Amino acid sequence: MFWTIPTLMTWTRIVAIPLIVGVFYAPVDPATRNLIATVMFVVFAATDWLDGFLARKLNQTSSFGAFLDPVADKFLVCASLLVLVHLQRADVFVALIIIGREIAISALREWMAQIGASKSVAVHMIGKVKTTVQMVAIPFLLFDGRLLGVVDTGVWGTWLIWASAVLTVWSMVYYLQKALPEIRARVR
Numbered sequence: 001m002f003w004t005i006p007t008l009m010t011w012t013r014i015v016a017i018p019l020i021v022g023v024f025y026a027p028v029d030p031a032t033r034n035l036i037a038t039v040m041f042v043v044f045a046a047t048d049w050l051d052g053f054l055a056r057k058l059n060q061t062s063s064f065g066a067f068l069d070p071v072a073d074k075f076l077v078c079a080s081l082l083v084l085v086h087l088q089r090a091d092v093f094v095a096l097i098i099i100g101r102e103i104a105i106s107a108l109r110e111w112m113a114q115i116g117a118s119k120s121v122a123v124h125m126i127g128k129v130k131t132t133v134q135m136v137a138i139p140f141l142l143f144d145g146r147l148l149g150v151v152d153t154g155v156w157g158t159w160l161i162w163a164s165a166v167l168t169v170w171s172m173v174y175y176l177q178k179a180l181p182e183i184r185a186r187v188r
Contacts, residue, residue, distance in 0.1 A: 006055035013072035130167035
């Protein structure tokens, strides 16, 4: 199941990372760079929903796809956050919270899978809400202008990225609480 349509779509999110970063080095005006990076991020982020839908619809789900999908999401979000910190559109503290949580929860899930307790840290609604808020905040911050002449995406993006940082901590606490009984049982 390595070369299925859903898996190829997941790979596009990973391939997109240098393209999105590279846009900010292109010899075009800043507003054009912002627009191109925003459109690219939105298109590639949409493949997250689409590849899962197609995998189920075409009966092409696989353990490799289930592994690669969240990895691609994390790469895309983390790379975009680093770009936003570099552009001074996101606070480094927010990036540390979000990236640190992703590393910690990924490690926790790996360990829980090794001990046969992965169901206790299965994806929960709070994690999905956190991801959704991030996926809205990041393109707002990449665009960094007035959308339709009305919406200040920099302001909205800043509020949303901070909200996602709060949701990030909340979801991390949730997953740690779910894993705590297994952790306690193994430490003894």
